[in-house]
């Protein structure tokens with residue numbers, strides 16, 4: 451089996467080392483870059499399956515590096531940064547980051563996020579049937595079942611659920627959800643996702659007050675998980 455390659459772009463030597471050890475002991479090929487410039491060169495040369503990107507780099511801000519990577523690099527990028535402001539996180543996600551972890555991070559959680567991001571990109575096309583616990587979504591026939599019973603969704607609720615399912619594991623910002631489900635003219639209507647996520651949770655979650663499928667990422671958006 452081919453090892454997945456992970457590129458780490460991080461200027462702090464101690465964190466680079468920590469990530470290298472964690473990644474290698476989990477069976478990944480690890481590429482290390484200490485500057486934005488090295489990162490761009492290694493990304494192009496090694497074609498990693500995933501990039502871990504720090505935002506505070508000595509030669510280039512991680513946000514602009516992310517934008518230039520996204521000109522051609524379509525695989526997952528996870529931000530690992532000390533910057534924890536909502537604005538910074540939202541900007542990174544809108545620039546195409548798949549996920550965001552703030553430092554200090556737990557290695558176990560980071561590895562879980564990496565696995566989920568890589569799995570999503572490698573298992574995507576084959577099957578229109580998606581199973582999440584007792585919930586089944588057939589993207590081909592637009593049928594949603596919970597415990598084998600068909601659930602009736604409005605077209606907007608279905609569009610929102612389908613968007614979540616197609617982006618499993620990924621944090622979706624309010625602005626992204628509004629653009630994709632309602633259209634570019636609706637980006638200011640930040641109450642829409644909250645209202646419709648509430649409706650969806652009542653229909654698909656076992657306990658809508660303790661959601662396990664559609665998780666709230668406070669101040670940022672939502673993440674759909676396996677539950």
Ligand code: CA
Nearest residue numbers: 461504506507
């Ligand atoms: Ca740094």
